[in-house]
Amino acid sequence: MKSLIVAATLVVGVAAAGIAQASEDLAKSSGCTTCHAMDTKKMGPAFKEIAKKYKGNAAAEGKLVEALSKAQGHPAVKASPDDIKKLVKWNLSL
Numbered sequence: 001m002k003s004l005i006v007a008a009t010l011v012v013g014v015a016a017a018g019i020a021q022a023s024e025d026l027a028k029s030s031g032c033t034t035c036h037a038m039d040t041k042k043m044g045p046a047f048k049e050i051a052k053k054y055k056g057n058a059a060a061e062g063k064l065v066e067a068l069s070k071a072q073g074h075p076a077v078k079a080s081p082d083d084i085k086k087l088v089k090w091n092l093s094l
């Protein structure tokens with residue numbers, strides 16, 4: 001029984017890591033990492049800084065998706081609307 005719980009926890013952990021990796025790859029392929037890094041400021045703030053800034057702000061996701069989609073207060077990005085949603089969700093979950 002115990003090993004079953006350990007196994008289940010492992011599977012969940014690996015799946016979560018897989019999603020995080022996929023999103024990082026998406027950020028790279030969408031050009032976000034030209035201006036953003038995970039931990040350090042480049043042209044734009046670090047993804048982890050952005051997550052900290054908006055922690056607990058329920059309106060952040062909608063606001064950021066809109067800013068990125070319409071290039072308002074943010075440089076234009078080439079990601080699709082779907083990808084922008086995914087990337088903002090991922091960013092805020094960091």
Ligand code: HEC
Nearest residue numbers: 030031032034035043044045050064073075077079087088
């Ligand atoms: C040409 C450079 C550039 C690219 C490419 C870029 N960003 Fe940014 N980003 C910036 C700058 C500069 C800021 C800071 C602007 C500000 O303070 O509002 C920023 C801010 C942000 C913010 C925080 C906005 C806020 O209101 O605090 C998010 C979220 C973000 N970027 C996500 C992304 C994502 C996701 C991508 C890829 C689809 C991306 N960025 C691509 C330059 C860029």
